[in-house]
Amino acid sequence: MSLKQIRVNYVARVEGEASLDVKVQDGRVEELYLDVYEPPRFFQGFLVGRKFDEVADTVSRICGICPVSHQLTSLLALENAMGVKVSQQTRDLRKLLALAQWIQSHTLHVYMLAAPDFLGYESVLAMADDHLPVVQRALRLKKLGNDLTDLIGGRAVHPITCVVGGFTKVPSREQLNAIRDRLAQAKEEMLTTVELVAGLPLPEFTRECEHVALSQPDQYAVNEGRLVSTRGLEITAGEYRRYIKEKQVPWSHALHSYIVGRDSFMVGPLARVNLNFDKLSPDARRAAEKTGIRFPNFNPFVSALARAIELVHCVDECVEIIDRLDPHDEEFSVEIRPGEGAAITEAPRGVLYHSYKVNAQGIVEKADIVSPTAHNVNNIEKDLREFVPKVADLPEEEATLKCEMAIRNYDPCFSCSAHFLRMKIRHEDAGRP
């Protein structure tokens, strides 16, 4: 009889804190706990009693890497609740802001969090000695995403200008033109990024779980659309709670999400590319096809490639939006009305749900937030249950690394989900002397 335990005390190069503890007996996973030990955050708790115009600033602080997503989703939900209509320019600027954050976040993940695994380094800084041009490219692309967020939102981390009803300041045509040129120039580097990721030794591992993403008939869905899945789910944000629920598990501060009557599911770039491949920009599609990897694809490690493909799309769509815009400051006012409203957007890491109930004074009476990582945690555990037996016989250090990589695929954000991750991989063999 052989008993092995894999323990990862903390998962590095992810946002937030989690550990993994696995016990494997005779090639079968006996126990597997992904423990999100990030302290509980209680945002849904303390948003109650705050005013509607404080919500976006507050939820932004759920996550420093995807603050735009939390802001936008809360604004959309509150606008639904209070019946606020926004202009086409506001919708365009919001999509631009969301895509800018995808560029920043995807570049961070592909180059700084994931690539070191595949290239055999402990961090991106350690890569700088051998791969300086790659690291410089990473920093340049990340800066582009940040600068675009800064231009539209006023600041890269926790933007300022995006509020209920519109934008407090709109960038000028000159400013937009300047960044448009940089985006256009970055296109080649985004295509290179696709080639780089396609050339990495992505582990062979397929698990055909349900993939869930927003979808729109005429564009690559980010801030608007219906929630669809590879198994026929098709719902609006308002219907979300009838179909998707969460349960608390004793080993984690992250609640576990599931589709009623079914199982865990995956959200994120791979789900999006699988479900919306034909809405990607033509060059993003061509770049994907050139890699020889086919979509839909159910190897979670292909998520890194999906991120790179989306980077190409981001640049194309940002340029398209900027060319279409006629930027001008807009007056808007918001009338406080009681109501309840929900919204779903695609954060860099996947489906993000917010819902609020506000009273006649504009005070929040109920808040409900489910982050992409909260959606994914349950599914990460399911992946690991099938993946661990395949790597359990590898040397301890390698098995641990492979498990960490399986988690990092999802680009998890444990602050967002803690409700969320500490990772322990114990690797002991009772049969060993």
Place this chain on the structure above:
Amino acid sequence: MNDKPKLAVFKFSSCAGCQLQIVNLEEYLLDIAALVEISYFVMAKRENADAIYDIGLVEGAVTCGEEIEKIKEVREKCKLLIAFGSCACYGGIPSMKNLVPEREVEKRVYEDVSVIHSTKAFGIDQYVRVDGYLKGCPVDKDELVELIKSALLGVGPNLRPHCVCVECKLRENVCLFVSKGKVCMGSVTSAGCGALCPSLNRPCEGCRGPMNDPNAPSLARTFMEYGLTREDVARKFRKYAGETEAFRKGAEAV
């Protein structure tokens, strides 16, 4: 290489936005890495040394029993311990929950609260001695560079003691508070952001916490004249730095 000063970055209850500001130093990042050894930084590195660090940057508020133990251990390991961002300085956004009884906040999120060990959220100096404060939500990148430079030089950083209004005037902004009637926290809030929000037509929200010796009660009374309710005023002061004495006085003045 080994005689370079060691830098460590620790995360407590937070959004990781301040640590991300380190990575966001894009054009300076490799230069900084040439001057200091980034020795412990879990979000960015897989190999993290357990050592005595020359500079420790602590992000996040202390919000549970486990973190109280952890911050004491971190203090022992750092020669220079910096409260890195408004959460570590004052409790930040997590301290918004302090207004509600702890169990009630827990029950709003978790069905089974028996496994939750949360405490009121405070800045780290509630529990340990702190050598420096870098304010902001998130911290300002220029101030971060200033802090690292001054730490390497062994001098105090040049951070601003005055209020946001000074920087707002320097930028020649029309005053949102006096001229446009928008409720602004700038006159009691610590400068260093370059009056970023007012420059974008948004009143200051006080994310950097109190300036040196502010008159928060006076501002609170003016807020009432502007038509805010008592609850509105309390919410204004009890957001990013509601646990500081200065802002508490503002919240309780009306």
